[in-house]
Amino acid sequence: MTLLAFLLALGVLITVHEWGHYRVAVACGVKVLTFSIGFGQPLLRWKSRRPHAGQDTEFCISLIPLGGYVKMLDENEAEVAPQDVAMAFNRQPLWARAAIVSAGPLANLLLAVCLYAATFWIGQHETQATLSAPVVGSVAEAAGLRSGDTVVRAGESADALQEMASLDALRWWMLQQDTTPVYLEVQPLGKQTPHVLHLPELSADAISKDSNAWQARGFTGAWSRAVLGEVQKELPAHKASLQRGDEVLRIDGRVVSDASALRALVRASGQHQLPALQIWDVSRDGHVLQFEVTPEQTVEGDHFIGRIGAQVGEPPRKVWVQYGAFDGLSKAISKTWEVMVMTLDMLGRLLTGHASLDNLSGPLTMADYAGRSASLGLGAYLSYLALVSISLGVFNLLPLPVLDGGHLLYYLYEACTGHPPSPQWLDAMQRAGLAVLVALMVFSIFNDVVRLGWLP
DSSP: OHHHHHHHHHHHHHHHHHHHHHHHHHHTTOOEEEEEEEEEEEEEEEEOSSOOTTOOOEEEEEEEEEEEEEEEOOTTTSOOOGGGGGGOGGGSOHHHHHHHHHHHHHHHHHHHHHHHHHHHHHOEEEEOSBBOOOOTTSHHHHHTOOTTOEEEEEESSTTSEEEOOSHHHHHHHHHTSTTSOEEEEEEOTTOSOOEEEEEOOOOTTSSOTTOOHHHHTTOOOBOOOOBEEEEOTTSHHHHTTOOTTOEEEEETTEEOOSHHHHHHHHHHTTSSSSOOOEEEEEEETTEEEEEEEOOEEEEETTEEEEEOSEEEOOOOOEEEEOOOHHHHHHHHHHHHHHHHHHHHHHHHHHHHTSSOGGGOOOHHHHHHHHHHHHHHOHHHHHHHHHHHHHHHHHHHTSSOTTSHHHHHHHHHHHHHHSSOOOHHHHHHHHHHHHHHHHHHHHHHHHHHHHHTTOOO
16 A cells, blocks of 8 residues: 555656646747656657647656656757757747746646645545643643643634634644744633633744744643553553553542543653552543552663553544635645745755754655555545645755756856856756755655664
8 A cells, every 4th residue: 555655646746747847848839859757768658649739759657756857859968950949948038948947846836736625625534623731831831721622713813813623724823833922712621611822922942953833832632531442461551450441530649631641641650760650540430440550661762761551542533624615725725835835944944953854754754654644545645645746846946956946046047147057067066966966865765764663
């Protein structure tokens, strides 16, 4: 499933990108020689039965599916017959060349709008915006957010609140707020009357390389009852006679508000010393029982945590989210723009050292996410495709030689000086750009291997 979902994603995104270049080239009167999905040895090749005027393009599906290309008639690459000189790419006016080069990334951005619109029109189940207990001492806790509160609306002021359809929508909105103050209209668990909370502005250094605006405010995740799931044999929970379906009410007299709080208490028990015996008050079949539980200590990364050998929490509540034709399209355009801005912001943070390079992901992580999203349903997979399509479009517009953005930079130089860069300078820049891309690829693959736990 993972490999198939990844190859399908690559095929769609590459085809749309190259189609953008191809279609605008044809519209500008440039002769396209080859349209290839993939690199290397062609596996399939064919020609259109009804080609555009002056065109005789060969379409190919090639062996290596990690890209594609559109080869156009160009005097800088090969000799051109006198009758075809007017159709050569290098003979086109500056605006036409710039349009052809930028068409690929723009096609990816347009695809993202279409994919997001499709997900909003189709609709899907999303996690309800009911929150677990915030981090102790956090901005969210100080503002009065409590376990089980459902966020109904949010905004940058109390008079401009917008509906939050799901936890995904709330988290996405929060990630874009950076350090600015936010207002949340919340409905407490078991109550009918909502009230508004004010979360003040974060300090300038609150968002670090390894955190974001959601985490910096102390939000954790979806609310879930502190109920035990599968209990593993011969581990602390099983030895203490705990069972599936037990709801943990208190640990050593301390109220356990939700599954997130229970996980935190268990993990914290092993941070500094061997976990000590704990007294758990548990609800089972309408009766409150007491159990003696001694978590075991284990290593996670470079620190110790406690664990009991049982699944904690039940699936969070879901809501059905679906939009009409106009609202779905409008939201898709907004979402595409927001992802573009966030992608550029992350790139800027990486370049300035305000975000960790560990955030870089490569093809292995892409494949892993492709499989996961496909297993969650059509809506999740289309959202994944949209996100990667935006990333591909934005990345290709970066002013880096060998990318589309690098060519646009050359054209800007030509527009300012009246002549293109020298061949020697272009060759040096292409080599430097290729070296940077190879380095990024190697580093991102290394991150993938570490992230997926493939290193010992």
